[in-house]
Amino acid sequence: MAPRDRERRSGNPKSSVKQPPKKSGAGGKYTFGKVGEEGGSYDYEERRIDPEDGFAYTWDELSEYYKGKYKKKELEAYWEYDCKPARRAKSGEKQSKAQPKAKAKAEPKAKVKAKAEPKAKAKVKAAAKKVDDDTLAKSIAEVIPYFPFKKLDKFYDIQGLLHHPKLLNAMCAVMARRFRKMKVSKICGFEARGFLFTPVAIKLGVPFVMLRKAGKMPNTISSGPYTKEYEGVDEICVQKGAILKDDKVVLIDDLVATGGTLCAGIKLMQACEAAVVECACMVELKALNGREKCLKAGAESVWGFISEDLLTTKAELPDDYKDDGKK
């Protein structure tokens, strides 16, 4: 957001901008169930810190302040990715004195345009974001241990991420930020570990479609058999009518190894006449060339967030460790 004149904010709560009235029911903007609403938060009392001035605001206060200055989508993205959650005051604890009651009205559009961000500053920002994504990738990699399983020396266990909700949310936010630009109409996740990324669809306000192993859902289209890095042959299905002609979908999974699973998904989407704008995976085992396979099969893009060289967390195994994999 463009810098603004701190003097414009009134310290007098009576003169500050009033919050719009809350909707009936659960509350303000962050009520359940409105497709297209973004944000990832359903708590209208939640405050986030605007990095512009370091103060915490509710969504209503922030959107009132920036009304007419930024588009709703831009502001939602700003709330989601740039504003950091503020610590909640415990019951009985007063809010900090420095906390303004509401932001003063935003500057008029013309004035803001004149303050457009210089290119150099935008470049610095882009570099900073890259560093942030790299740091996040490393932090996630640290909580994904590997151990021998199903005859693989290194089975990467993404369960570790589920024990760190902030990291999981940050991962989903990175994906949502990426897919928002692609204007996707649906997110498809693979059983089972692809289902962990349903928050991405919630953040984007688009449907999440389950791609399930054969025999789990009625009335389906099947990919036919495919092979994976381990466990031989599998088959995945999508329910008829879940994907429509000309849908723009992202296929999402925790990990791409040989690409067998993703290619089966691509085949399913092709049968539905939908476009696979991206195959997106949290982890990419590059040495197994899944990427090339997916591109050849018709995916427009393949994206992996964490490469195998970051996955250096070796699990400590107990003496009685047993590989319970079936094959």
Ligand SMILES: O=P(O)(O)OC[C@H]1O[C@H](OP(=O)(O)OP(=O)(O)O)[C@H](O)[C@@H]1O
């Ligand atoms: O690139 P590939 O060689 O196809 O391997 C990758 C797939 O293997 C794993 O799933 P798995 O089928 O084992 O299912 P699970 O999530 O139910 O364990 C993983 O979650 C991917 O979906």
Ligand SMILES: Nc1ncnc2[nH]cnc12
């Ligand atoms: N090495 C691996 N670790 C975890 N999941 C996988 N799926 C396929 N290969 C895998």
